[in-house]
Amino acid sequence: MAYLIYLTIGNIPKDICWKPSRHAQLLIGYILMTKLEGMPTKAGCRRTLANLFHACMWNILGSISSVGETGIAMMSRDGIWRQCHPIFSIFIGDYPEQVLVTCTFNGRCPKCLVPPGQLGEYESFLLCTQRAVIGSYSLADQDMQNFHWTCREAGLKPVVHPFWATLPLADIFISITPDILHQMLQGVMKHLIGWLTDIFGPSAIDA
Secondary structure (H helix, E strand, O other), X not given: OEEEEEEOOOOOOHHHHOOHHHOOOEEEEEEEOOOOOOOOOHHHHHHHHHHHHHHHHHHHHOOHHHHHHHOXXXXXXXXXXXXXXXXXXXXXXXXXXXXXXXXXXXXXXXXXXXXXXHOOOOOOOOEOOHHHHHHHHHHHHOOHHHHHHHHHHHOEOOOOOOOXXXXXXXXXXXXXXXXXXXXXXXHHHHHHHHHHHHHHOHHHHHO
């Protein structure tokens, strides 16, 4: 079992990007999924797995950190060399992957500061910003006890050096996209089935 990491670029038309036969996504790496059964506590295991994921992602994406601002010469499809600036812009994943990437806790929103008890309420909340949390993660190279306490107070997982921390022009919280399958399609379908069941009854829906 492994995480499959795919890469695509932002200017591919949707009618091409969503067709697997057009190969708009490029497989760039595998991240091994392990349960770390030798760890003494579940909390320590979860913390280690989160740090392992971010270390692997940094190993995969770290090369764009230096060229994102300075640029690099790349040949386009028409054969012309252009100065390109590759940056990390969008992350597509399901909810567990979203909270893993943003270092937020399960049950919290990976994009805004809504309290856990108010999820689902039709109300606006302040958005999370990478600029606001980056100071907490800079403490990882200093006092680890203070680092863990600061992260806990901010509602963040104490991940040592998240992979996005030094990527140029990146804001991981803005980069999170809606999970269309689980959060919208399946979510709306479950709501619709429950609504119809309340109206017509379970036996009518089963029939």
